[in-house]
Amino acid sequence: xxxxxxxxxxxxxxxxxxxxxxxxxxxxxxxxxxxxxxxxxxxxxxxxxxxxxxxxxxxxxxxxxxxxxxxxxxxxxxxxxxxxxxxxxxxxxxxxxxxxxxxxxxxxxxxxxxxxxxxxxxxxxxxxxxxxxxxxxxxxxxxxxxxxxxxxxxxxxxxxxxxxxxxxxxxxxxxxxxxxxxxxxxxxxxxxxxxxxxxxxxxxxxxxxxxxxxxxxxxxxxxxxxxxxxxxxxxxxxxxxxxxxxxxxxxxxxxxxxxxxxxxxxxxxxxxxxxxxxxxxxxxxxxxxxxxxxxxxxxxxxxxxxxxxxxxxxxxxxxxxxxxxxxxxxxxxxxxxxxxxxxxxxxxxxxxxxxxxxxxxxxxxxxxxxxxxxxxxxxxxxxxxxxxxxxxxxxxxxxxx
Amino acid sequence: xxxxxxxxxxxxxxxxxxxxxxxxxxxxxxxxxxxxxxxxxxxxxxxxxxxxxxxxxxxxxxxxxxxxxxxxxxxxxxxxxxxxxxxxxxxxxxxxxxxxxxxxxxxxxxxxxxxxxxxxxxxxxxxxxxxxxxxxxxxxxxxxxxxxxxxxxxxxxxxxxxxxxxxxxxxxxxxxxxxxxxxxxxxxxxxxxxxxxxxxxxxxxxxxxxxxxxxxxxxxxxxxxxxxxxxxxxxxxxxxxxxxxxxxxxxxxxxxxxxxxxxxxxxxxxxxxxxxxxxxxxxxxxxxxxxxxxxxxxxxxxxxxxxxxxxxxxxxxxxxxxxxxxxxxxxxxxxxxxxxxxxxxxxxxxxxxxxxxxxxxxxxxxxxxxxxxxxxxxxxxxxxxxxxxxxxxxxxxxxxx
Numbered sequence: 001x002x003x004x005x006x007x008x009x010x011x012x013x014x015x016x017x018x019x020x021x022x023x024x025x026x027x028x029x030x031x032x033x034x035x036x037x038x039x040x041x042x043x044x045x046x047x048x049x050x051x052x053x054x055x056x057x058x059x060x061x062x063x064x065x066x067x068x069x070x071x072x073x074x075x076x077x078x079x080x081x082x083x084x085x086x087x088x089x090x091x092x093x094x095x096x097x098x099x100x101x102x103x104x105x106x107x108x109x110x111x112x113x114x115x116x117x118x119x120x121x122x123x124x125x126x127x128x129x130x131x132x133x134x135x136x137x138x139x140x141x142x143x144x145x146x147x148x149x150x151x152x153x154x155x156x157x158x159x160x161x162x163x164x165x166x167x168x169x170x171x172x173x174x175x176x177x178x179x180x181x182x183x184x185x186x187x188x189x190x191x192x193x194x195x196x197x198x199x200x201x202x203x204x205x206x207x208x209x210x211x212x213x214x215x216x217x218x219x220x221x222x223x224x225x226x227x228x229x230x231x232x233x234x235x236x237x238x239x240x241x242x243x244x245x246x247x248x249x250x251x252x253x254x255x256x257x258x259x260x261x262x263x264x265x266x267x268x269x270x271x272x273x274x275x276x277x278x279x280x281x282x283x284x285x286x287x288x289x290x291x292x293x294x295x296x297x298x299x300x301x302x303x304x305x306x307x308x309x310x311x312x313x314x315x316x317x318x319x320x321x322x323x324x325x326x327x328x329x330x331x332x333x334x335x336x337x338x339x340x341x342x343x344x345x346x347x348x349x350x351x352x353x354x355x356x357x358x359x360x361x362x363x364x365x366x367x368x369x370x371x372x373x374x375x376x377x378x379x380x381x382x383x384x385x386x387x388x389x390x391x392x393x394x395x396x397x398x399x400x401x
Numbered sequence: 402x403x404x405x406x407x408x409x410x411x412x413x414x415x416x417x418x419x420x421x422x423x424x425x426x427x428x429x430x431x432x433x434x435x436x437x438x439x440x441x442x443x444x445x446x447x448x449x450x451x452x453x454x455x456x457x458x459x460x461x462x463x464x465x466x467x468x469x470x471x472x473x474x475x476x477x478x479x480x481x482x483x484x485x486x487x488x489x490x491x492x493x494x495x496x497x498x499x500x501x502x503x504x505x506x507x508x509x510x511x512x513x514x515x516x517x518x519x520x521x522x523x524x525x526x527x528x529x530x531x532x533x534x535x536x537x538x539x540x541x542x543x544x545x546x547x548x549x550x551x552x553x554x555x556x557x558x559x560x561x562x563x564x565x566x567x568x569x570x571x572x573x574x575x576x577x578x579x580x581x582x583x584x585x586x587x588x589x590x591x592x593x594x595x596x597x598x599x600x601x602x603x604x605x606x607x608x609x610x611x612x613x614x615x616x617x618x619x620x621x622x623x624x625x626x627x628x629x630x631x632x633x634x635x636x637x638x639x640x641x642x643x644x645x646x647x648x649x650x651x652x653x654x655x656x657x658x659x660x661x662x663x664x665x666x667x668x669x670x671x672x673x674x675x676x677x678x679x680x681x682x683x684x685x686x687x688x689x690x691x692x693x694x695x696x697x698x699x700x701x702x703x704x705x706x707x708x709x710x711x712x713x714x715x716x717x718x719x720x721x722x723x724x725x726x727x728x729x730x731x732x733x734x735x736x737x738x739x740x741x742x743x744x745x746x747x748x749x750x751x752x753x754x755x756x757x758x759x760x761x762x763x764x765x766x767x768x769x770x771x772x773x774x775x776x777x778x779x780x781x782x783x784x785x786x787x788x789x790x791x792x793x794x795x796x797x798x799x800x801x802x
Contacts, residue, residue, distance in 0.1 A: 186622025203621060207667055219656035219679045220604060220748030221587025222772055224647045231657055232643040238636035246625045255620035256632055257667045259660055266608055266658045266677045266715075276667045278620045314667075347621030371623055 001338040004390040014099040019091040027376040028088030032131035034156040041083050045123045052106040060166040061141040062125040070117035075176035077400040078120045082127035090378020092183045098123045100181045104393035115400040127351050139354035144171030177360045181392045185348050187371025195384045197344035198330045199363035202353040203280040204287045204319035213308040216271030231261050231270040233307045240297040241277055251345040252290050254279045282319050282345040320353040326362030333394035364388055402739040405791040415500040420492040429489030429777040433532035435557040442484050446524045453507040461567040462542040463526040471518035476577035478801040481523035485531040491779020493584045499524045501582045505794035516801040528752050540755035545572030578761045581753050582793045588772025596785045598745035599731045600764035603754040604681040605688045605720035614709040617672030632662050632671035634708045641698040642678055652746040653691050655680045683720050683746040721754040727763030734795035765789055
């Protein structure tokens with residue numbers, strides 16, 4: 001067993017410091033892209049990087065990079081995560097990957113000296129859609145996927161001294177591997193009492209909007225048999241969404257998150273209902289099959305009830321498998337430090353899924369207590385935070401030394 | 402068979418005239434209490450009453466009465482309906498009872514001369530809650546049920562020259578019987594091809610607000626088996642509401658008209674859902690039993706799913722049976738003019754249910770084409786409008802001559 005000698009208290013202190021930046025009076029923290037709290041957090045991380053002996057610099061979109069050169073040139077090994085948060089965000093989402101990455105690299109540099117190849121830590125500027133209607137702003141810039149910049153974002157960039165015309169210069173083609181430590185944000189590890197997981201894939205998502213049209217009628221004067229109640233029909237469909245996903249088993253999930261009835265009056269039979277379905281699976285074919293079964297059962301329910309049905313695809317994102325070699329290396333790293341890692345599909349999106357377009361990517365998950373995330377209650381056992389950081393450090397050692 | 406010689410074209414012309422007062426650019430008409438359109442409609446009806454030889458007067462809340470004295474003194478026989486409309490209201494709701502009542506009384510006066518006892522037509526100022534958070538404003542004033550007047554309503558009354566301090570003087574204790582012709586506002590008569598119904602009772606209503614509390618979770622990271630999805634639970638309850646009412650048969654109806662999910666995000670499992678249930682039945686015990694079965698099944702669903710359930714009674718109104726003698730008289734009147742009348746429970750509320758507290762009340766329904774009401778499509782076959790008016794006239798003849 002190899003000990004990576006991670007400084008747990010230092011890790012916790014850094015997490016506390018970041019969590020305090022953007023703290024909201026009613027709980028949690030909020031660091032929207034290019035906001036004041038965001039800028040202060042970026043400065044803090046930049047200072048930590050410099051203090052750790054890394055060469056720090058900000059790229060044109062505000063990603064902060066801390067680099068240790070290697071004995072050899074070549075493509076870099078990178079770790080990190082995003083620095084922005086949702087409103088009322090927790091202490092670990094994104095922040096853990098940055099603090100743990102920095103602590104791991106710092107430990108390696110002081111224990112093992114200069115690496116064989118370049119080793120970097122990155123604080124990615126935005127992942128959450130925390131302020132603008134954009135997701136993965138930072139990682140999309142790194143992969144060169146951003147074309148024109150929305151005027152509103154451009155204005156916010158200028159306020160932070162960033163030049164929107166230079167976004168293309170954020171693109172990197174000198175990265176070999178990106179490894180990210182993140183909290184699970186779900187309850188699988190916590191409920192099964194496993195301390196760690198290697199992510200096998202990030203799920204693909206399809207988001208649908210379903211419109212059910214019946215006929216609005218007076219709730220008192222219309223006998224049950226003469227109704228075309230859009231909400232009663234939609235209720236059957238909502239139940240079907242749940243039971244189909246259940247019947248397929250993990251990692252299939254399907255969720256109805258939004259629902260709206262019209263005319264939305266207590267004494268009127270709803271004539272129209274609009275609801276959303278979020279369908280996810282790690283396998284593209286399985287996700288398509290899940291979506292198809294849901295569509296088909298909704299159509300059957302609508303037809304039985306004389307309702308009209310319209311299903312619109314709002315958004316679709318393919319599953320992203322993690323690099324197979326990296327998955328094996330992360331599992332070995334876990335074993336090396338005396339632990340074992342489960343294999344888990346990530347149900348949430350992460351920067352890694354964007355970066356996978358150009359680099360080898362891998363992810364580690366530590367448990368979220370009670371599965372809670374995106375809220376002030378977001379927490380992980382400190383021993384598991386240290387374990388995750390140790391495994392990350394060991395993986396970086398295997399990759400960069 | 403007795404012919405009542407109702408002037409159908411005159412009836413249609415009056416309905417057209419009233420429908421034009423308050424016509425909305427995007428369809429239907431709107432005559433909210435004490436508004437401009439309302440005031441013009443009241444003036445028009447008042448002029449019709451005077452032209453028909455009736456003594457017309459407005460009471461302190463703006464109900465307009467047209468009275469023919471009888472040979473004898475004593476309590477009056479009254480017919481009529483309400484003059485206000487919902488937004489985008491149709492041509493017949495309320496207006497029919499006024500126009501048909503006036504046409505019937507006018508016909509009786511010209512054919513049969515002075516009645517034995519006082520005979521009146523009334524245009525009730527408000528029934529729909531068309532402007533203020535009040536229902537049955539006019540009929541409540543007539544029965545003396547209004548205590549203090551809300552300041553907002555008082556201000557609107559003064560604009561129309563009405564003195565809110567005198568509301569109590571609108572109360573009448575010299576009414577014997579109130580008979581109202583109304584459209585069904587549902588599809589029972591139309592779908593069963595019956596031209597007319599005598600109302601047996603006006604349903605009792607209970608309105609409930611149900612709050613289902615589970616746990617908001619990430620739609621991607623929370624496996625189906627670890628969820629406490631408030632919306633999936635609520636969907637089961639919404640289906641149960643429908644199937645319980647169906648299984649009890651007419652006149653039981655139960656409707657979920659409003660539903661709201663929190664946090665109402667496409668990628669979050671709903672942690673809380675609030676929905677309403679409107680439960681109606683003509684029999685108080687049956688309505689209570691229906692409500693109880695719904696509450697019990699909702700509790701079972703909540704318990705099976707580990708959800709919290711809170712059911713709050715928003716409003717409750719007891720069923721109001723129509724006067725038995727009057728029901729028989731209306732059925733006889735239908736037979737006298739060569740028709741037959743079905744018996745029907747009214748699923749909607751009507752002024753008659755308020756007036757029943759002090760007077761004998763009875764109601765006649767004519768069909769609503771396609772069951773449509775409270776919309777511009779509200780319509781009845783002209784021959785059925787004449788038939789309803791003939792039966793009303795015959796009933797008034799039996800009562801007042």
